[in-house]
Amino acid sequence: MIDSTFGFIGFGLIGGSIAKGIKRTNPSTRIMAYMRTRAKLEQAQRDGIVDLILDGPCESLRECDIVFLCTPVEYNASYLSEIRPYLKPGAVLTDVGSTKSDIHKVVTELGMEDVFVGGHPMAGSEKTGYENATDHLLENAYYIITPTAKSRKEDVDRMVEVAKAIDSIPIVLDYQQHDRIVAAISHLPHLIASSLVNLVKDSDDPEGRMKLLAAGGFKDITRIASSSPEMWEQICMTNTGNIIDLMDDYIEALSHIRDELHQKNGTAIYDLFDSSRSYRNSFTERARGSVTPDYSFTVDIVDEPGAIATLACILSARGISMSNIGINHNREHGEGALRITFYDENSMNAAWAQLKKYNYELIKTP
Numbered sequence: 442m443i444d445s446t447f448g449f450i451g452f453g454l455i456g457g458s459i460a461k462g463i464k465r466t467n468p469s470t471r472i473m474a475y476m477r478t479r480a481k482l483e484q485a486q487r488d489g490i491v492d493l494i495l496d497g498p499c500e501s502l503r504e505c506d507i508v509f510l511c512t513p514v515e516y517n518a519s520y521l522s523e524i525r526p527y528l529k530p531g532a533v534l535t536d537v538g539s540t541k542s543d544i545h546k547v548v549t550e551l552g553m554e555d556v557f558v559g560g561h562p563m564a565g566s567e568k569t570g571y572e573n574a575t576d577h578l579l580e581n582a583y584y585i586i587t588p589t590a591k592s593r594k595e596d597v598d599r600m601v602e603v604a605k606a607i608d609s610i611p612i613v614l615d616y617q618q619h620d621r622i623v624a625a626i627s628h629l630p631h632l633i634a635s636s637l638v639n640l641v642k643d644s645d646d647p648e649g650r651m652k653l654l655a656a657g658g659f660k661d662i663t664r665i666a667s668s669s670p671e672m673w674e675q676i677c678m679t680n681t682g683n684i685i686d687l688m689d690d691y692i693e694a695l696s697h698i699r700d701e702l703h704q705k706n707g708t709a710i711y712d713l714f715d716s717s718r719s720y721r722n723s724f725t726e727r728a729r730g731s732v733t734p735d736y737s738f739t740v741d742i743v744d745e746p747g748a749i750a751t752l753a754c755i756l757s758a759r760g761i762s763m764s765n766i767g768i769n770h771n772r773e774h775g776e777g778a779l780r781i782t783f784y785d786e787n788s789m790n791a792a793w794a795q796l797k798k799y800n801y802e803l804i805k806t807p
């Protein structure tokens with residue numbers, strides 16, 4: 442990577458994860474950052490991630506090769522004019538916001554198209570803050586890069602290099618196309634998840650049995666309802682047209698399903714599930730948008746102390762390494778499901794055979 446000094450305005454989940462990812466692969470890089478809560482930046486400095494704490498956009502930014510805007514999207518746009526006086530010639534100003542047309546519009550109005558290259562890593566979490574940032578959050582995830590009409594090719598290439606440095610997969614897209622795509626796969630789904638959670642809240646009985654009994658299906662589809670309201674309000678307010686268009690189609694689809702239910706049309710409902718299943722199964726199963734193959738399976742284990750350690754011992758005794766292990770919390774009591782991921786197909790097959798010998802119940806990843 443040719444760039445070596447990076448500035449961050451906003452240093453939460455995404456800013457912190459990019460900085461950690463850069464430091465992991467390029468430890469000699471210099472990172473300076475500003476955000477509202479200074480105590481977290483002091484922690485980041487103790488962690489060896491931040492070299493210089495800023496009190497706001499200031500002269501020090503002039504040393505940066507690339508400045509990242511990593512606050513909620515409307516704040517990112519409002520920082521553009523504040524940052525401009527501190528950009529050194531040749532520096533790139535980028536952002537990580539989930540919507541792009543709005544910030545590109547402000548960039549054009551301010552005449553900053555030659556210095557700005559938009560960015561959006563397609564991974565994240567419902568959790569916020571530097572405390573949840575990791576050096577691998579964006580690993581194997583697409584990193585969308587949205588140049589302006591005046592972006593220099595070498596600046597786009599520098600953003601490609603940064604994305605690669607944190608092990609993301611760079612992809613260059615037109616910013617308007619970007620906003621329509623993410624409205625469908627991210628923004629509308631967040632609104633659906635949150636409204637579904639609120640539907641259950643408003644429909645529950647006084648004893649809260651819906652909440653008590655909500656299991657895997659509900660929890661899987663609503664995890665993102667725990668996301669930051671401040672961030673998501675700003676995302677929705679800067680992509681309203683696309684979201685409304687898709688929402689109209691979605692409402693029509695729901696009302697069509699409602700009609701089929703009224704008419705007890707089992708065939709139509711079967712077809713709905715059948716077509717969604719085949720399309721969903723055609724998505725690559727991957728942790729965070731990775732295109733690398735997923736070598737994993739799920740093991741049913743008894744929820745008792747030492748259960749995971751026993752399983753790990755069985756595998757390590759055979760020299761089988763796991764690349765990841767995660768508990769599926771869908772079940773409230775009793776047994777748990779453990780998803781284990783391996784580095785390659787051979788390890789996965791060897792682990793499968795070994796655990797079968799010990800009579801573990803194993804479930805293949807779809």
Ligand SMILES: NC(=O)c1ccc[n+]([C@@H]2O[C@H](COP(=O)([O-])OP(=O)(O)OC[C@H]3O[C@@H](n4cnc5c(N)ncnc54)[C@H](O)[C@@H]3O)[C@@H](O)[C@H]2O)c1
Nearest residue numbers: 451452453454455476477512513514538539565566569570
């Ligand atoms: N969370 C995700 O899943 C995700 C994924 C990709 C992109 N994004 C985008 O990344 C950006 C940041 O999201 P995040 O998840 O890191 O949020 P976050 O809440 O974890 O971090 C936001 C950071 O911005 C700081 N901040 C907020 N307002 C500020 C202001 N006015 N001035 C200075 N600092 C301010 C906060 O202190 C915090 O450090 C957003 O634009 C979001 O759209 C989020």
Ligand SMILES: O=C(O)C(=O)C[C@]1(C(=O)O)C=C[C@@H](O)C=C1
Nearest residue numbers: 539562563564565566567627665
């Ligand atoms: O995994 C999550 O919790 C996310 O919401 C991540 C997610 C998304 O997939 O919608 C959220 C916002 C981003 O702009 C990109 C990724």
